[in-house]
Amino acid sequence: EVVMTQSPATLSVFPGERATLSCRASQSVSRNLAWYQQKPGQAPRLLIYGASTRSPGIPARFSGSGSGTEFALTISSLQSEDFAVYYCQQYDNWPPYTFGQGTKLEIK
């Protein structure tokens, strides 16, 4: 099983600033990595797939990077609606597909 580790667990950022979230895989997952955003009481929403491709309708301030075992999600200028929990997920090696434990992005 591929273990996904996200850091930090919580990130406090001022609105308008840049946020960078990290995700590490226990073995290479190539670029088969997705990022999801989850707000309280809602299902996760697919933001990024293929490590760096934005899902339709996702604003350009969201960008993904990385390959192999190290990945990052960057939000260039935080808006109020961006404060949420973010999960990475690998879909290179399954079963099972695996998710990170999440990073909570909170307002500073």
Place this chain on the structure above:
Amino acid sequence: QVQLQQWGAGLLKPSETLSLTCAVHGGPFSGYYWTWIRQPPGKGLEWIGEVNHDESTTYNPSLKSRVTFSVDTSRNQFYLNLNSVTAADTAVYYCARGLPAEPFDYWGQGILVTVSS
């Protein structure tokens, strides 16, 4: 627009069977893999497994002995059964759409299932 609508019992006693339904609206049923994912309160996401239109299944090895998926292509619905539940199975259960080696692009609204005596 694809929508996934879920329903099922929200409160179970230990040893009972969890049964959930997910209906697919606004998109094709065939050609995709239909997935169940769960999230214990305040915790992360766990993939339970997937099923396609001809009932080809893949289960998470950690749950394989207790899980069964099925489909009804005439209704564009798929089903989760998880037997012998315990308090550790308390979670929000989501259905979602995917493909092999692809992420999950559409999700149901989620159902909180609580296991308590």
